[in-house]
Amino acid sequence: MPDRDGAADPPPDALGRVIAMVNDKGGVGKTSLVANLAGQLAAADYRCLLVDLNRQANLADDLGFRDDDRDDHGAGLLMSLVGRSALVPVPDVRPGLDVVPGGARLSDLVPLMVGRLQDEGRPAFLALAAALAPVAPDYDIVFVDCPPESTILTDLALAAARWVLMPTRSDVAGLLGMRLVSERFTLARELNPRLGLLGAVLFGTGSRSRAVHAEVRNAVERAFGGHSPLFDTAIRHAERTAQDARRLGKLAHELEREVAAQPAWWAALREGGTTGPRVSPTAAGVAEDYRDLAVELLTALRETEDATEAPGPDAIPEQRTATEVAP
Template sequence: MTASGYDQAARLAATQRVVALVNDKGGVGKTTLAANLAGQVAAAGYRVLLIDLNRQGNLADDLGYRDRAGVDDQGAGLLGALLMGTPLTPVLGVRPNLAVVPGGVRLTDLTPLMVARVQAGGRAAFLALADALVPLTGQYDLIVVDSPPENVMLVDLALAAARWVLMPTRSDSGGLVGMRLVAERFNLAREINPSLGLLGVVLFGTLASARAIHAEVRADVAAAFGGGFDPMLKATIRYSERYAREGRKLGRLAHELEVDAANQPAWWQALRNGDAPGRRLPATVASVSADFRQVAAEVLDALATQEQPA
């Protein structure tokens, strides 16, 4: 054991399936992708843990547990685990096979306290999240960490606890600049977490037909991470403002809205039955759900490939 808690072998065993979603730019789809990736994999029967490192706690909206008693502790449990070493206790029952560690306003104090700890003890302080995961070793098939934008301290916590980085980005300059900043943090994080690797980059909020733009982004991504390989996932997440609004408003993931949309009566049936048609779910949620499904499949395939013996 080290001053920060556990030795490297214990941390590696605990974090072998930890995927951190990171981009220094906000609004590039990190939280939406984290929620839907975790939800799709859990729906397929895998045991999944979703950790929210964001003080805004937007995963609570995506999964519909905002202010729910016994679930939404606003990050208090996570804060205690990181700063005082109390056991990390995931919340069950949000979805079948899906446990969550909520974020929220209680994480506001985490950044200045981490600054003090790093000043006192060096970068090993960032291993706090990895240490908190050690007692959970073997309990989950996949652990997904959603990190906040423009917060170096919390991004470094996520990177120090991750085996893999999955990075959503948009095709605009802001998303790509955020990606380059993460590439710098990525290399720094490997000083204390040498097993950290890049699983892939996901282009978010794009059009499937924009192939020329996709090619340009692919070149930018490869350059940011040193070239030599192509980290872009084949799957892209298409833009759907209606899904973005309806999903968070209803606390439903894309594949859940796909089922809801398929089961809703046709508008003429509602009128014939004397019911008010109300606000209808768009058919486009099926396409967005398919995008997330393809990302989830690629992530699972990549993990399986990486874990095969050399």
């Protein structure tokens, strides 16, 4: 069980690879990105942990464990945040990918946090950092999937994270959500001075146009004071793949394999007389985008770690090069 007395001061290195996926706006790709990035990295032998801070728990849909016996609807996370038990992730939701589920039980968290904030002030936001500190060193990367418009839950993530990764769509609402994050980000650094912005990701875009990318880059720059780490890789718009993913509980690179394995529509028709729902071939392109982004993410982590600190024994191993992030 985590030592609650140590809650205000978790060892900083234990949390050095915790990445909070944040944007105040819903529907900008936070959950899709954590599921697919972690899925790609786990397939390439990186140990990943996902923590779901959402009451809606779409992560359970994307990874296909909604309501099965692994889904505790956030009960374990809640207990660990109030210090009643240690955080115990669900192991191997995919090989090498563990998950702390979110869900309806997290509704109890907001009033509990309000009480703790009254008693302890802002250090109460360090509860997630304290819960994660004993388990985070078991992983190469930990992603925290943040909810929209829930400042208390997002503040818990910002107090625990080393990095913020921020998806946005190219529309005004997504960009405004980003600006709201930048305000919370500034506040969170008073409690967690190591917090940095790893980058922003353009999500669900139908455009490869340089003008759209430049506009988003400018908006990131305006929100974060002249600093504009927009990742080069954008995740392309692919509605059918998004629907297939949540319907089947499969990640884009898993759908990509299904597409390759399914018979041509005319062969299926000839054999059975009906084709049933088929997996959209656009999965391959989406999987490629997530793969490219995973590579960029590893590169960015390595560069910042090289620049800011001597790599510890658990630094991202050099031998795992970008090209080894496998489908």
